Amino acid sequence: MEKKLYPLKFVPIASRRPWGGSYLVKELGKEFTELGEDGTEKAIGADELIGESWEVADMGEQDSPIANGYLAGNTIGDVMETYMERVVGEKVFERYGTQFPLLIKFLDINDKLSVQSHPNDEVAAQRYDSLGKEEVWYVMDAKPGAKVYMGFKEDTPSQDFYNACKNGTADKLLNVIEPKKGDVIWIKPGTVHAADGGLQICEIQESSDLTFRLYDWGRELDPKTARKTHLEEAFDLINFSKFNEEDYIPAAKIPAKNETNAYCFADCPRFTVSKVTLHDGMHIYTDQLESFVIYCCIKGEVSLQMADENGVTKDYRIKRGETILVPAECPDFILSPVELGSELIESVVHPE
Numbered sequence: 001m002e003k004k005l006y007p008l009k010f011v012p013i014a015s016r017r018p019w020g021g022s023y024l025v026k027e028l029g030k031e032f033t034e035l036g037e038d039g040t041e042k043a044i045g046a047d048e049l050i051g052e053s054w055e056v057a058d059m060g061e062q063d064s065p066i067a068n069g070y071l072a073g074n075t076i077g078d079v080m081e082t083y084m085e086r087v088v089g090e091k092v093f094e095r096y097g098t099q100f101p102l103l104i105k106f107l108d109i110n111d112k113l114s115v116q117s118h119p120n121d122e123v124a125a126q127r128y129d130s131l132g133k134e135e136v137w138y139v140m141d142a143k144p145g146a147k148v149y150m151g152f153k154e155d156t157p158s159q160d161f162y163n164a165c166k167n168g169t170a171d172k173l174l175n176v177i178e179p180k181k182g183d184v185i186w187i188k189p190g191t192v193h194a195a196d197g198g199l200q201i202c203e204i205q206e207s208s209d210l211t212f213r214l215y216d217w218g219r220e221l222d223p224k225t226a227r228k229t230h231l232e233e234a235f236d237l238i239n240f241s242k243f244n245e246e247d248y249i250p251a252a253k254i255p256a257k258n259e260t261n262a263y264c265f266a267d268c269p270r271f272t273v274s275k276v277t278l279h280d281g282m283h284i285y286t287d288q289l290e291s292f293v294i295y296c297c298i299k300g301e302v303s304l305q306m307a308d309e310n311g312v313t314k315d316y317r318i319k320r321g322e323t324i325l326v327p328a329e330c331p332d333f334i335l336s337p338v339e340l341g342s343e344l345i346e347s348v349v350h351p352e
Helices: 076-083 090-096 121-128 158-167 231-237
Strands: 013-021 033-035 041-043 050-056 102-109 113-117 135-142 147-152 174-177 184-187 193-196 199-206 212-215 262-267 271-278 282-285 293-299 301-307 313-319 323-326 332-337 342-349
Touching: 013 102, 050 323, 102 293, 102 342, 135 271, 147 184, 158 212, 158 231, 184 262, 199 271, 199 293, 199 342, 212 231, 271 332, 293 301, 293 313, 301 323, 301 342, 313 323
Parallel strands: none
Antiparallel strands: 013 050, 033 041, 050 102, 102 199, 113 193, 113 212, 135 184, 135 199, 147 174, 147 193, 262 271, 271 342, 282 332, 293 323, 293 342, 301 313, 301 332
């Protein structure tokens, strides 16, 4: 009998960033490792500045290893090469091939995130042979004083922004959001954005690492902290319009409970993101979605129950800060709260 695919958990990949902190290790319980100079794996200390935890990534060198079941030790890239449409669904596979279409991260923004933007799919394909980068931020936590810079306060002449990047005043032109826990921010391609101070994010995005750094708060002027900037390269891709307030959804507008337990807060061209609040069990039928499903647990603990190829029900647990991928081959499963009111962020790719 052919082995059936099953819900996949992954080993998180740490990404050091100058604006990172210790939240991912100390609060979410992430256990990161890296290769030492002698070639052996060693734990990354809790006090290292970790800005991102790559939860599900099919990005070449950054290829998420599977942590559970008979596929443990293989990467998501390996599994895509072998199981193809069984992982993502037939129509999704026709669209993306063996490239897994989403990149899932947790972010810890403890200092100034660079002012940046991302290209759309058309430009990314033409110039970089890549997917574009549309992303959705769910605010898991925000300290008082945290800021998200998102789009412009008003329609802005391009030359004004260029000059502001060069003279260190770019932030003065940007729209400022004071985020709260549970807020959602939809970052469309071309939107200039940044963030600052005490902000933890669950990020769902297209499988692309195309980020154009436009201004880096003066870090680019110091040889010790300088990172490459891309102002000229990305200038024709920037949306200089006033920020669309509909792309910011305060937590108060997201219902904690409705008839289906789920609330879709971002229906992007390529994927859909919803918040699922579990007060009781929820039966999911993936054949209706024609896609895989990814769940990031942002509160409590959830039990995912699914029958294997022998009809035996298996129980997969995900706690706060953990992520699980349910392949499209799995026709149905049940989500149950181990803790009442547990919350998940659900991501599904559009099959066409």
